[in-house]
Amino acid sequence: MTHEITGTAGSRPRRAGPAEFVRRFRQWEASGILIALIVLVVALSLAAPNFLSQYNLSVVARQASFVGLVALGQTLVLLMGGIDLSVGAAAGLSAIVGSLLLTALGIHPYLALPLTMLFGLALGCINGFFVAKLRLNPFIVTLASWEVFAGLTLVITKGAPIRPLGEDFRVFGQGSLFGVPVPVLIFLSAGLILAYVLARTRFGRNIYAVGGNREAASLVGIRVWRIEFLVFGLAGMFAALAGMLYASRMDAGQPSVGEGWLMGAITAAILGGTSLRGGQGSIVGTILGALLMAVLANGIVLLNVSGYWERVIIGLVVLIAILVDLWRRR
C-alpha cells in the first residue's frame, strides 16, 4: 500500500512508530475516503441492523463492482492527465456485441468474455489513436466516440434487449464463490493487479510520469504516445468487462447497459483522491470510492429515505471530499 503513495515510490522503511504511521496515512491520497467509508459503515450498522447481513453486504459489493471496474480504467486515464467520456457507452456497445457472440454465433461463454474484452480494447484504442497519435483533446475525442458507441448500440439492437444469454453465462454475474459474488471477485482481483502494475512496473510508473509532466516524460525517453494509446485501450477493455458482467447479471444484453456509469466512474476516482490534472491518485482509492458510493446508495434504501435523494447526497459527498483534500494538502 505504501507504494500507492505516488510521491514516495522508492522510500525505504523508516522506523515504524505511531507518529510515522500518522504522517504516512495523512500523505496518502485515499486516507480521507477510507475514514469516510469506515464512519459510514459504522453509522449504518448502528442505524440499520440488517446492513451487516451477508446478503446485504454482497448486494452492496456487487453494486460497487460494475461501476468500480469502469472506474479502474478511468483512473488510469485520469492519472495520465486525460479523461474518457466514452466508457459507459463502450460498456453498453461491448455488452451488446458480447450478447450477439453468445446468442447469434453461439460462442462459448468462456471464450465470448475475453473476445468481448478484446472488442472493448479495440474501442478504447480508437480513442487512443486520436488522442495519442493525432494529439487531439481527449475530452472532445471521447465526447464524440461516446455518441458513436451509444448510437451504434441502438442501431444494432433497435432498442430491444437481447435475451436470454444462456445458463452457462450467468455464472459471471450471478454466481458466487465462498459466498462472495463473482463480479466482486473479478473487480477486486483486477484492482489488485492494476495497483501492482501501477506501483511496480515500468508501464505503471510511466503513466505517473506522463501525467505529472508530459514534456519531461518525452525528454527522458518515454514514448508518450504508446502509453496514451494503451491506457485508453485498457479503459475500453475494463468497460467491456463491466458491461459483460452486468449483462450476465441481467441475463440480457440491454441497450441501456452503461448508462450513468461514466459519472459514477469519474466520481469514484475523484473520491479516491485521483487528480483531474493527472499524475496523482491510486487504484486503492478508486476501489474505496466505488464502495463508498454503493454503501451510500444502500444506506438510503435501508433508512427509507426517498431514492430521489441519492444524487443530491453523492454530490454533497464529492464536495466534502474536495474540501478534505484541500485541508490535507495544507
Next chain:
Amino acid sequence: MSRRFDAVVALDQVSLGIGASEVHAIIGENGAGKSTLMNIFCGKLQPSGGELCRDGRPLVLRTPLDAQLAGIAIAPQEVNLVPALTVAENILLGAQPQGRLGMIDWGRTRAQAAACLAKLDDTIDPDLPVERLSKAQQQLVQIARAVATKARILIFDEPTAALTDREAQRLFRFIRSFRDGGGSVFYTSHRLDEILALADRISVLRDGRLVAELEPRRTSKDEMVQHMAGRPVEIGPGKGHDLQDRPVVLEVQGLTRPHEFEDIGFALHEGEILGIAGLVGSGRTELGKCIFGVTSAKAGSIRLFGQPFSASHPADAIARGLVYLPEERKQEGIFPLLSIAENMAMPAMDRFRRLLGLRFNEMVGEVETYVRKVGIKIGEPGDVITTLSGGNQQKVILARWLMKHSKVLILDEPTRGIDVKAKFEIQSFLRGLARQGLSIIYISSELQEVLDVADRILVMHEGRAKGIRPAGEATQESLLALAMS
C-alpha cells in the same frame, strides 16, 4: 532608480532621462537589466528605490493602466495577442470605440485600427484573425497596438527580432516620424547597427548598472561591445588540453531547420566541453533538441561515435548514449509529483526490472550512490523532488543522465536560476566528468560562464554558427563581436 528581485539586484542606481523628440537606445547583454527597466517604465514592476519623474514632477505607475493613462505604451518583445480575434480587434482591444447602448462600433474600430496599421505595414488585412498571420506580422500588430494608444512615450523591446529587413526599415521610418512629431522612444535591441542608425542617445547597462552613455555619432560597434562586456576577465589555466589527438564523438554537418538554425557544423571530441554561446533566439536550444531527436532536421547529417545518427525520438538518442538536459527545469525537467529517487532513475528504470516488477530497493541504493557522487543535499530518496532547492533539483536531473551511463551530454543552460555556490559546484563537477572522458555541449547565454567552463566555444547568432574559438584565446568582447559580425 533601483530594483531588487529577492537576493538578486536587477537594477542598481540607474538614472536616465529622455526628452521630447528623442530616440534613446538602451543596450546590454541578457540579464543586464534592460527588461526590468522597461517593465518599470510601463508600470509592470515597481522600483524598490528611486523614482520616476516627468516634467520635474514625480510619476507613480502602480499598474500598466497607470502608465497608459500617463501616455506611456510598450511594444513587448513577446507577442501577446488573442489568436482567434481579428487584427483590428487586437489593436484596439479594451479601447474599441462604442456606439449607442455600449455596443462596439465595428466600422470605427476597423477604421482606427487600419489607420494605425498603415503607418507600419500595408500588407496586413485588418479583418484576418491574428492566428493566420506570420510571426513578423504578429509582431507588427503588437507594435500597432502600442501606437493605437496615442502614447507620447513609446517603448520598443527588441521590435525587430522577428522582422525582415524590409519590415524593419518601415518600422524605423515610423519611429523617426514619431520622434519628429515630438514623441519620445525607448529602444532596445541586440542589433547594434540599427541602434547606431536610429538612436539619438545610447545608454549601456551591465549587471544592472548604467556603465556608459554614448553619442551615436561619436561611437562604434566595438566601443559599444566593450562597454556591454566590461573588462576582459582572466581565463583560468588547465583547459584547452590537446583535443586534436582525441577521437571525435559527435560530428554535426550542415544541420538545418528552417526558421530555427541553418547550416550548423561542429565536431565534439572525447573529453571536451564545447560551449555554445548565443542569445535567446539564436537557435541554440533548438539545435540541442534537434540533435536529441525532439525535432527532425531538414538537412544535414550527424555522426555519433563514427556511425551515422538520426534520432526520431529522444529514446533513440538516449539508447545511443547521447542525452539532453533541458533549459526549463520546471516545464521540461522534473516530475514534480514524484520522488527524488524516481526522478533520477526514470531513464535507467529498465535496469531494475525483474520478472515480478521493479526492484525499488536496488534502485534507491544506486540513487544514493549518485546523490553522494554529485553532492546533492537531500532528506530521503523517497521525498518528493519539489522539497529540494533549485540547485539540488538540477543536480538530480544531471545525475539522471550519469546514472544512465550517458557518453555525450547536451546541457542547456544548466545553471539557470540557481545560486552561485551550486553553480560553481556543477561547473567544477562537469570539468571532472570531462576529464573522465565524457563529452559535453554546454549551452549558455552567459558568456562568462561559457568562458569559464568550456574548452572551445561555438558562437551562434540568429540561427547561424558564427565561428568556433578556443576558450583560452577568447574574451567576452571577442565573442560578442563575433556574434554581431
